[in-house]
Amino acid sequence: MPHDISIVLRPDEAANETAVVRAIARKIDIPTDSIRHYYITRKSIDARKGKVLVNLGVRVFIGEEKIIDERPVFNYTDVRNAMPVIIVGAGPAGLFAALRLIELGFKPIVIERGKSVSYRKRDIAMLNREHQLNPDSNYAFGEGGAGTFSDGKLYTRSKKRGDYRRILQALVDHGADPAILYEAHPHIGTNRLPGIITRIRETILQHGGEVLFSSRVTEIILDSGQAVGVYLADGQRINGKAVILATGHSARDIYHMLHNQSIALEAKPFAMGVRVEHPQALIDAIQYHGIPRSEYLPAAAYSLVHQVEGRGVYSFCMCPGGFIVPAATGTDEVVVNGMSPSNRNSRWANSGIVVEIRLDDLADYAQHGIFAGLEFQAEFERLAKQHGGYGVQAPAQRLVDFVEGRFSSNLPACSYHPGLNSSEMHLWLPEHIGFRLREGFKAFGKKMKGFLTNDAVILGVESRTSSPIRIPRDPETLQHIQVKGLFPSGEGAGYAGGIVSSALDGSIVADAVSRYVS
Structure with a gap:
């Protein structure tokens, strides 16, 4: 042994x-x-x-002990002529649902509103360089989903929900560093993820699956209360024995589509706030107690949480050695997010710092019904557009100036390529968010001496931590509570919160589809 x-x-x-x-x-x-x-x-x-x-x-x-190979094994079969299952969305949930369906002997038809990774890169370059946003191909939409151009963080608390090791091994098999199998906080890196996503697509295609890009779903086809296919924006009908909805947290049109078809939705809590950026050398000095970071240590990270008047304030998607990027999906909004390359070698460290939003915080938006949180989120992003200068520039403020309520007459260097516009964010952020952020930053400054500094800058807004909407499903069958054959999955459905948990949920849902159609 x-x-x-x-x-x-x-x-x-x-x-x-x-x-x-x-x-x-x-x-x-x-x-x-x-x-x-x-x-x-x-x-x-x-x-x-x-x-x-x-x-x-x-x-x-x-000595002579037998060496045991404990790596998960994947048995992909040829499914060209097998029973078709539709997957809406080519993010982690959708792609890993497709891989699992192939193992189970079903033909996945993956429908993605955005473009493949290679073409998506061009649209992202245009967004960063020319500030031109393609609403269907950007940092949120396209092959691989929002995680493709991110840090590729793989830490998950969903380990009891399924065999997460299969997810990590599949990523390694498609090109990820084997270190993700044992690192406490593994990550892949935005420079490596696109190639891994491409190879996953190639596996799907080689075994008889289909992937349709630039194809937006506009209706779920129902027959006697059962999902049997989808219509695309160009009028094309795609038939399948089941439909997996894996559309991500930013596909707001999908929620409206379901609502218009009288398919039940639920409001759920979420979080919003800002993104803060420090010099990486400062975070290293704090976390490593002033010990110089050598080649043997990674760029230091942090995880922070504090309670302010009954709401959590916490760090989200912390990116050591990373960059801040424009993550909007509409031309009337400014949204920011973070990413890191695999070696995390930029001179900045950034993280979302967000405030918990509960349903009773949305009384002023009650007229929007189930979409109250979605409208609050959208209004938050429109405010950022306005105070950023109506372009892709982000509104920004030095950290101490924000906490103490002062205008920043100048701003530090920042990784956000489209640029910053100095803004009195302490005045226009919703008070229940702004107040809690200020108190949170004060507490974080006590926990990490040096964190609360005017060498740091906050950018608005960090609003896509998760969706304010859940697509409810039966806990046993994983089908929608009203519609047989419709399987909500991943972040957009409200059942995951990152790459691994989304991929794991997609795989679990694929198993449920197999039970349903068998």
């Missing part, structure tokens, strides 16, 4: 195979040459006690 042990090393030792083997041998009290094989099962950095150490979990095979 293999031995599972934990060892603690300096960062330089953890990067040296010889040092790792010696540490294993000391831990088990055996000669180094008795170690036949080992692999790392988990890795995390501990900088809590004034020095930086690396914790490693290791599985060790000694």
Whole structure:
């Protein structure tokens, strides 16, 4: 039987195979040459006690012990002539639903409103360079979904919902760094994700699935209360034995489409706020206690949370060594988000800092019914457009100036390529958000000495943390509570909150589809 042990090393030792083997041998009290094989099962950095150490979990095979390959195995079959299942959306939920359907012997037909990764890159370049937004091909819409041009963070709390290791292994099989299998906070990087997404699409196509780009769904086809297909904007009808809705948190037209078809929706809590950017060197100094960051340590991250008058204020999608990008999907809004390359080597660190929004915070929007949160979100983004100068520029303010209610006469250098417009954000942010952000930043400054500084800048607005709408499904069958054969999935349906949890949900839903049609 293999031995599972934990060892603690300096960062330089953890990067040296010889040092790792010696540490294993000391831990088990055996000669180094008795170690036949080992692999790392988990890795995390501990900088809590004034020095930086690396914790490693290791599985060790000694002497003649049989080396066991415990990697998940994927059995993709040829499904060219198999029963078709429609998947609306080519984000993580949709793509991993497609992969799982192929394993189960069904033909996935993936319908994506945006473009493939290569063409999507051109539209994003135009957005950054010429400030021209394509509403169907941008940082939120297109092959791979909103996560394609992001940090590719893979941390998830959904480990009890299914075998998340299959998701990570599938990503490795399609080109991700194997380190994501054991890192405590794994990430892929925006420079690597597009290629991985492309290879996943190639796997789908090679095994007989279909992927339709620039194809927007405008209606779910119902027959006796059962979903049997979809209509596209060009009038084309696509038939299938079931429909998986995996459209992401920004596809607002899908919610209106469902509502117009009298398909039930639910309002749910969400969060909104701003994105804050610090010099990465400052975050490193805080988190590593002033110890210089060497080649053996990653750009430091942080995770912060504080309660202010009954609402959580917390960091979201923290991107060490990253960039802030324009994430709007409409021409009348400004939305910001963060991303990082795989080596996280930019000189900035950014994170969303957001405030929890509950349904009883939306009394002023009650006339919008189920869409109260969606309208509040949209109004928040229109305000950002107005105060950013009616372009793609983002409204911005130095952090201490925001907390103390002062106009910023100038702004620090920032990674946001379209540019900033100095704005008195403390005056126009909704008071229940602005007040809680100010109190939250004060608390964060106490938890991380140096965090509350005018060398940092806040940008508006961070509004797409999740959707204010849930598409309700039966907890047993995973079908919509009213419509048989309609399977809501992923972030847009309200059942996930990131790449891994969305991919896992898509895979779980594919299993449910198999049970439904079998």
